[in-house]
Amino acid sequence: MQQVREDFDRIALLMAGEREAREAYSAQLLGHVPADCKEVLEIGCGFGAFARAVAERARHVTAMDMSPQMINVARARSLGYPNLEFVLDDFLQAKLPVESYDCIVTLATLHHLPLKEALSRIKSLLRPGGVLILHDMLEASNGIDKALDIFRMPISMAVRLRQRGRLLPRREVRRAWAEHGKHESYLKPVDVRAMRDEHLPGGRIYRHLLWRYTVVWRKPLSEM
16 A cells, blocks of 8 residues: 555656546546435545535535545645545545445545455445445456457547547656556456445446446445
8 A cells, every 4th residue: 555655646746737637437427426415435536526526516525545645736626615625544544434424436446455345344434325436447358348449549538638638648647657557456347246246236337438337336224
């Protein structure tokens, strides 16, 4: 985790002055946030773009990240959101109230955490009836899936151009992400289904074109 923190501190310093950009699927993800949310927790908030979007429809949002530089940028960009609180902490170690959140969101963060431990803690923090929105990177599962990269790459570059005004990140940013990627491993579609079946039964899986998946799960009102 120390390496992950250092990687994102470096990335934050390199990207702090760049144009604001949201996750490619943020509109779809926001649609899964219950309209009547009082308390929302985001795990791994980065620069806070999605947390700010959620804060526009929820009473209070706690956004957590373990990178000091990410949190610094997120706070600076969120001065107009009094209902948005940024917390610098390790999610697995942080003191958080049990069964207190109507919605918990985690974007491109679960693959950094021990899966079983992280999901167990997330479930303990959700209120009965609360919603988990889990969105993360997906590894190609076969040759056909990998061949689709021919179509994915230009779409991804077009999204970047629209959001950031350039087709590719600056060289030093690409280098920093490449270094970080050496430590990364992602679930394959079959692994996502197994995770859902074991830890989030009844959750709905969405598979996206640009190397992402989403699981939306509602905590039962009572345990059987």
